[in-house]
Amino acid sequence: MAMLWSRISAALPLNEEQFPLQFNDKVESSVLEMLKRSRHQLYSDTTSASRMLNAQIVLDFSWEKLNTGTWRHVDKEWRRVYSYGCLFKVAALCREEPSADEVLQALKTCDMGLLMGAAIMDNILQVIVQILQSEVRESTKEEDESEHAQVKRIKIECPHVPVIKEELAVPRIKCPSLESFNTNYLLPLKPVILEGIIDHWPALNEHPWSIEYLRSVAGCRTVPVEVGTRYTDEEWSQTLLTVNGFIDRYILNKDGAAVGYLAQHQLFDQIPELKEDIRLPDYCCLGDGDEDDITVNAWFGPGGTVSPLHQDPQQNFLAQVMGSKYIRLYSPEDTDKLYPHQSQLLHNTSQVEVENPDTERFPEFAKAPYLECVLQPGEVLFIPVQHWHYIRSLELSFSVSFWWS
Numbered sequence: 321m322a323m324l325w326s327r328i329s330a331a332l333p334l335n336e337e338q339f340p341l342q343f344n345d346k347v348e349s350s351v352l353e354m355l356k357r358s359r360h361q362l363y364s365d366t367t368s369a370s371r372m373l374n375a376q377i378v379l380d381f382s383w384e385k386l387n388t389g390t391w392r393h394v395d396k397e398w399r400r401v402y403s404y405g406c407l408f409k410v411a412a413l414c415r416e417e418p419s420a421d422e423v424l425q426a427l428k429t430c431d432m433g434l435l436m437g438a439a440i441m442d443n444i445l446q447v448i449v450q451i452l453q454s455e456v457r458e459s460t461k462e463e464d465e466s467e468h469a470q471v472k473r474i475k476i477e478c479p480h481v482p483v484i485k486e487e488l489a490v491p492r493i494k495c496p497s498l499e500s501f502n503t504n505y506l507l508p509l510k511p512v513i514l515e516g517i518i519d520h521w522p523a524l525n526e527h528p529w530s531i532e533y534l535r536s537v538a539g540c541r542t543v544p545v546e547v548g549t550r551y552t553d554e555e556w557s558q559t560l561l562t563v564n565g566f567i568d569r570y571i572l573n574k575d576g577a578a579v580g581y582l583a584q585h586q587l588f589d590q591i592p593e594l595k596e597d598i599r600l601p602d603y604c605c606l607g608d609g610d611e612d613d614i615t616v617n618a619w620f621g622p623g624g625t626v627s628p629l630h631q632d633p634q635q636n637f638l639a640q641v642m643g644s645k646y647i648r649l650y651s652p653e654d655t656d657k658l659y660p661h662q663s664q665l666l667h668n669t670s671q672v673e674v675e676n677p678d679t680e681r682f683p684e685f686a687k688a689p690y691l692e693c694v695l696q697p698g699e700v701l702f703i704p705v706q707h708w709h710y711i712r713s714l715e716l717s718f719s720v721s722f723w724w725s
């Protein structure tokens with residue numbers, strides 16, 4: 321650990337004068353004063369306790385701002401202040417011979433900054449997180465090896481796998497040309513399974529994604545997790561866990577926990593090692609939007625995870641990397657037979673439990689035509705904009721979806 325601080329400080333500006341602290345007038349002068357004090361402490365001798373105290377004041381103050389009103393209305397300046405607070409806290413934790421526990425705390429602090437803050441100083445938290453991660457990897461190598469032995473013993477689940485009727489099956493096509501995909505599927509907004517278009521992804525080849533691999537690149541990272549069978553349930557909630565914690569609790573189900581789903585759109589920005597293992601499908605270039613506007617989502621969870629029937633405002637390529645999923649698709653033309661929730665928040669979600677519908681409450685549902693499939697690793701489902709989709713994972717599964725326009 322002795323080298324840790326020298327690696328972190330090498331990523332920081334050389335001196336106080338070169339360390340930027342510019343904010344607009346949304347940030348009160350008392351907060352700016354605290355930030356300046358923390359910056360000064362970074363380059364001078366003082367106690368860890370004093371460094372920690374100042375960093376915590378910055379964090380507590382900005383956390384309050386981040387949690388006031390709706391997220392959309394939180395001023396970005398406060399997210400930047402929060403990131404600075406994280407940076408100063410990491411420095412306080414790592415400056416003097418940190419214990420293994422302090423390094424883990426520092427890693428979690430960086431992740432909180434990456435998730436809740438806004439990028440500062442050329443995304444310095446991302447740089448520091450890589451340094452901390454390599455430190456943690458070194459010190460937990462032995463533990464990882466014993467984990468591997470355990471992972472091999474995971475029981476293969478026997479889910480209820482629906483038999484897909486041929487007349488209802490989503491059509492399949494192998495590596496169509498851009499033009500053929502555009503004419504036959506994108507313009508008429510028809511779902512299709514694209515085969516062979518992600519075979520080159522490192523996630524399926526060089527380092528096939530598996531529990532062991534995810535533990536090795538991201539095990540100690542803190543990520544948001546959804547807890548509960550489906551997001552329409554009363555008991556559904558969100559929490560923060562390390563990827564290792566998520567795997568132990570919800571995949572290996574060590575303590576018999578409820579269903580948890582790592583479903584989020586920030587994972588690939590937060591953990592670049594995973595982003596390098598996937599590629600944007602070429603077909604996204606047929607959209608009008610910019611590449612930067614494509615949202616890439618991760619969906620990692622145990623068998624039995626359900627995404628209730630819902631629709632989204634963009635085109636979607638759902639790429640299956642690990643495990644398989646049962647998927648049903650309904651056209652937006654049949655929305656009136658799908659009984660969307662009345663509330664503004666859930667108006668894009670159907671009230672019907674697709675595989676166990678209440679036929680008395682929702683009599684029209686049985687009349688809605690649909691397509692279905694079991695999506696296997698290496699396959700990509702095109703879900704046209706506004707098409708209703710219901711998804712149940714049949715086993716441990718990792719999918720990546722691309723929302724594009």
Ligand SMILES: O=C(O)CCC(=O)C(=O)O
Nearest residue numbers: 619627632638711719721
């Ligand atoms: O795979 C899932 O569970 C949900 C995917 C989804 O709804 C989406 O990509 O829009």
